[in-house]
Amino acid sequence: MTKLKYERPVIKRLNAGLMNKFGTRTEYAPVTHIEGVSVRELIRNYGSPCFVISEKQIRKNYQQAVRAFKTRYPKVQFAWSYKTNYISAVCNIFHQEGSWAEVVSIFEYQKAIQNGVPPTKIIFNGPDKSNADLKLAVENNSLIHIDHFDELYELAELTTQLKKKARVAIRVNMDTGIYPIWDRFGFNYESGQAWNAVTKIMAGEYFELVGLHCHIGTFMLSTNAYAVAASKLSELALAIRNQYGKLIQYLDLGGGFPSTNTLKGAYLPGADTVPPVADFAEAITTTILNAGFKTDELPLLILESGRVLIDDAGYLLGSVIANKRLSDGRRATIMDFGVNILFTSFWYDHKITPAQEFSHQNEDMVLFGPLCMNIDVIRESVNLPLLHKGDQVVVHKVGAYNMTQWMQFIQMRPKVVLIDSQGITHVIRNNETIETIEALEQVPDYLKKFQL
Numbered sequence: 113m114t115k116l117k118y119e120r121p122v123i124k125r126l127n128a129g130l131m132n133k134f135g136t137r138t139e140y141a142p143v144t145h146i147e148g149v150s151v152r153e154l155i156r157n158y159g160s161p162c163f164v165i166s167e168k169q170i171r172k173n174y175q176q177a178v179r180a181f182k183t184r185y186p187k188v189q190f191a192w193s194y195k196t197n198y199i200s201a202v203c204n205i206f207h208q209e210g211s212w213a214e215v216v217s218i219f220e221y222q223k224a225i226q227n228g229v230p231p232t233k234i235i236f237n238g239p240d241k242s243n244a245d246l247k248l249a250v251e252n253n254s255l256i257h258i259d260h261f262d263e264l265y266e267l268a269e270l271t272t273q274l275k276k277k278a279r280v281a282i283r284v285n286m287d288t289g290i291y292p293i294w295d296r297f298g299f300n301y302e303s304g305q306a307w308n309a310v311t312k313i314m315a316g317e318y319f320e321l322v323g324l325h326c327h328i329g330t331f332m333l334s335t336n337a338y339a340v341a342a343s344k345l346s347e348l349a350l351a352i353r354n355q356y357g358k359l360i361q362y363l364d365l366g367g368g369f370p371s372t373n374t375l376k377g378a379y380l381p382g383a384d385t386v387p388p389v390a391d392f393a394e395a396i397t398t399t400i401l402n403a404g405f406k407t408d409e410l411p412l413l414i415l416e417s418g419r420v421l422i423d424d425a426g427y428l429l430g431s432v433i434a435n436k437r438l439s440d441g442r443r444a445t446i447m448d449f450g451v452n453i454l455f456t457s458f459w460y461d462h463k464i465t466p467a468q469e470f471s472h473q474n475e476d477m478v479l480f481g482p483l484c485m486n487i488d489v490i491r492e493s494v495n496l497p498l499l500h501k502g503d504q505v506v507v508h509k510v511g512a513y514n515m516t517q518w519m520q521f522i523q524m525r526p527k528v529v530l531i532d533s534q535g536i537t538h539v540i541r542n543n544e545t546i547e548t549i550e551a552l553e554q555v556p557d558y559l560k561k562f563q564l
């Protein structure tokens with residue numbers, strides 16, 4: 113038996129912080145392995161900090177989500193939201209599972225093409241598509257989701273010049289009972305703007321209106337909002353059928369399903385409060401099936417889920433740099449990762465577990481990152497066993513929006529490692545170095561020399 117850890121007793125000032133119904137106890141056991149691979153080994157081989165992604169978990173999440181929809185509705189297609197995590201190896205896992213690509217910039221569009229996605233299976237969303245971007249998408253027969261009238265007119269002009277039809281959908285925004293309404297993207301439903309866009313597209317010579325799209329928000333906790341959205345898109349599709357005799361091929365309900373992370377300020381942990389994908393599937397499919405489509409005219413249902421499919425497949429491993437006492441007596445622990453690479457710590461109380469055995473002494477503490485910036489706080493108050501310099505930790509559910517929104521600020525970005533379904537590790541994105549960063553810079557000759 114290994115010797116138990118001893119902690120010197122300390123007198124603690126009582127900080128009456130927010131309690132939840134579990135009191136302030138720490139509920140975590142050490143997490144020493146991820147998918148059977150030792151955290152210590154991972155850090156030894158790939159450095160600290162580093163991101164780790166479980167391929168097994170991604171495939172499991174994806175298959176469960178697809179099953180939830182396909183058991184309820186005959187025609188379902190997922191399209192991977194590139195901005196959620198566009199590391200190519202990650203995208204390709206989704207593509208191997210059968211997912212199309214959903215992109216919101218020409219950079220993401222090119223990435224999908226380079227990953228080998230057939231251009232006809234790329235959905236091009238977003239408010240910023242240049243004339244050249246639109247031209248490429250039209251020539252490639254990609255699905256162009258029009259965001260605003262200026263884009264519609266530009267596309268009308270472009271397709272007329274090219275004498276080539278564009279496969280288009282419009283993005284629709286609407287009141288789903290969730291406020292504030294996300295009305296900055298697409299055409300508004302209630303005001304008649306969306307119908308107005310439809311009439312212009314139907315009158316255009318070089319448009320084929322293939323779909324209707326919405327993406328009503330992100331980390332949505334209300335399944336009913338999706339029922340409302342599905343109902344409004346269905347009504348629009350049926351109105352187009354009535355007015356023009358035109359069948360809409362697909363309804364795209366976007367993404368936005370929540371992962372099981374805990375939002376800051378939430379009373380209960382996310383895992384206890386977040387509806388499962390099946391509940392969203394039930395709300396959406398029941399609504400479409402009851403909307404009044406003839407059975408053989410039911411539209412394809414497209415989902416663009418991002419965070420719910422990847423968040424819990426991602427981990428961030430890191431180490432303790434130091435401990436200190438703040439002037440008010442609180443314990444502060446400084447980690448080697450900060451908001452620079454863990455952007456989602458602005459929204460979530462990420463679960464953090466020690467990666468080695470610990471003593472039974474615990475304390476409320478602030479977790480700081482390594483940046484020389486006051487904003488670099490990972491957790492404002494978390495009850496953890498006492499951590500010491502060199503101790504390692506695992507941050508959970510970081511797969512969504514961190515490996516795309518991270519920034520190279522003060523520190524360089526670390527490696528991303530994939531654990532495949534056999535438990536073998538692969539570097540899927542290397543760490544930055546001074547060379548990779550300097551490669552983009554140029555110093556004019558006259559600034560090359562100085563004397564101090």
Ligand SMILES: *Cc1c(COP(=O)(O)O)cnc(C)c1O
Pocket residue numbers: 193195196214216237238327329330331366367368369416417418419420512
């Ligand atoms: C970001 C985004 C998604 C994915 O959203 P999640 O909340 O991660 O599921 C899907 N569709 C569009 C248009 C988006 O902008």
